[in-house]
Structure formats: structure tokens, C-alpha cells
Amino acid sequence: MSDCLFCKIAKGEIPCRKVYEDDDVLAFHDINPVAPVHFLLIPKPHLTSLAEAETHHAAMLGKLLLLAPKLAKEQGLSDGFRTVINTGRGGGQEVFHLHVHVIGGGNIPPMVKRN
Ligand code: 5GP
Numbered sequence: 001m002s003d004c005l006f007c008k009i010a011k012g013e014i015p016c017r018k019v020y021e022d023d024d025v026l027a028f029h030d031i032n033p034v035a036p037v038h039f040l041l042i043p044k045p046h047l048t049s050l051a052e053a054e055t056h057h058a059a060m061l062g063k064l065l066l067l068a069p070k071l072a073k074e075q076g077l078s079d080g081f082r083t084v085i086n087t088g089r090g091g092g093q094e095v096f097h098l099h100v101h102v103i104g105g106g107n108i109p110p111m112v113k114r115n
């Protein structure tokens with residue numbers, strides 16, 4: 001996807017503060033963090049969202065989820081962290097390239113505010 005922001009970051013066309021990289025995935029700090037540690041994990045090939053994931057994406061999805069605790073620990077989140085995957089406009093997704101948010105290091109509020 002030539003006009004996708006995270007594809008451009010994955011290709012190195014737009015700079016990021018890298019946390020981790022291999023042939024399949026990239027992790028980088030969120031530009032507008034909501035907590036002291038806030039990074040994003042993305043697959044390098046474009047996938048719009050979790051809603052478009054298919055059976056052949058299983059290994060990639062597993063890799064992202066297994067990397068989350070490893071990288072969180074390396075970023076100092078020994079006490080735990082939150083993972084968030086916003087999916088589609090109804091899920092609050094703003095960048096339409098699948099990404100896992102890893103958030104922690106502060107006072108993490110309840111995930112959804114109850115009235
Ligand atoms: P979403 O709302 O789609 O789940 O999250 C998109 C995230 O991408 C937001 O937390 C936003 O701050 C982050 N973001 C948007 N543009 C950029 C950028 O150019 N660089 C980085 N590092 N993060 C970005």
C-alpha cells in the first residue's frame with residue numbers, strides 16, 4: 001500500500017524510533033504516547049486490520065503477540081503492560097495498517113470508563 005503511513009515506516013521511508021525489527025515485523029515508539037512506555041508492533045507486509053486477518057496470517061499474529069511481553073520487559077515494563085488492537089472505525093482505529101499497542105509504565109486507567 002503505497003500511501004499507507006505504517007508501510008512507509010516499515011520500509012524506512014519515514015523515520016521512527018525503533019524498538020525491534022526483523023524480516024517480518026517492526027516495533028517502534030508511538031509518536032504521541034499515552035503512557036511513559038507506548039510502542040507499536042506491526043507486520044511489515046500491509047494488513048489493514050485484524051478484521052482482514054486470514055488463516056495464513058496466524059504465524060504473524062502469534063509472533064506479534066509473543067514479542068509483546070518480550071519487548072515490554074526490555075522496555076522496563078516488568079510489572080505488566082496493556083496491549084490494545086483497535087479495529088476499524090468502530091474500534092477507534094486511525095491508522096489502517098494492523099498494529100498492536102503496548103502501553104505501560106504509568107497509572108494505567110481502567111480500559112473502558114464505566115458510567
Ligand atoms: P490507532 O488509533 O490506529 O490504533 O493508533 C494509531 C497510533 O499511531 C496512534 O497512537 C498515533 O499516535 C500513532 N501514530 C500516528 N502517526 C504516527 C507516526 O507518524 N509515527 C509514529 N511513531 N506513530 C504514529
Ligand code: ZN
Pocket residue numbers: 001004005006007008045046047096097
Ligand atoms: Zn500498510
